[in-house]
Amino acid sequence: MNTPRPAARGRCKREHDRLNALPGTVNPGQLLFGINQGATFPDLRVWHMKEIAKLDCDGYAIGGLAVGEPTEVMYEIIEAVEPHMPQDKPRYLMGVGTPSNIIEGVARGVDFFDCVMPSRNGRHGKLFTWEGTVNILNAKYSTDDRPISETCGCPVCRRFSRAYLRHLFKAEETLALRLAVLHNLYFYNELTAKIREALDEGRFADFRAAYSEKLAERV
Ligand SMILES: [Zn+2]
Incomplete structure (x- = not known):
């Protein structure tokens, strides 16, 4: 294995330390x-x-x-x-x-x-839920009055149906993108909150077993 010359090692770290030691450094707390x-x-x-x-x-x-x-x-x-x-x-x-x-x-x-996944996938109609992933562009959602997810408490799921959101995508309304991203970001925040909770309570292994594969399934 060819290893890089050690001379370059630490140059960035030394400069970072030097800058942070100067009076008036713009962001001395930068990591x-x-x-x-x-x-x-x-x-x-x-x-x-x-x-x-x-x-x-x-x-x-x-x-x-x-x-x-x-x-x-x-x-x-x-x-x-x-x-x-x-x-x-x-x-x-x-x-x-x-x-x-x-x-x-x-x-x-x-x-x-x-x-970028929660926002980029959201803009393409791919929505994350605790039941798995939803492609809101699928025809089966055209008259579906349920929210994206029955178990989601986000502002989109509390107000709008799958059918309405799908209509917005089909009509190329930019509101579709905004609502989809809002739901996905809410889901990711909830996901990481639940992971922290499971870790704190010593039941992460159970959480992983329950959701690791399930969240990748298509609804
Ligand atoms: Zn939602």
């Missing part, structure tokens, strides 16, 4: 995360994680995943890297993911995530 790379090569990933762990960053991220590799490969890389991430620093999985990916990421030791 610096070390971002693990190495594609789908476990040896490169682990080597790199060990190197950036030495820098004592504020947190650590796993980057360069969720870019088209099979989901199982993504999970394998997280499992390879995670034991080498500092135990006392937050862990961030970049660009992930579906509700199932988030549950599986947490199960592998990840603390937080970012993703």
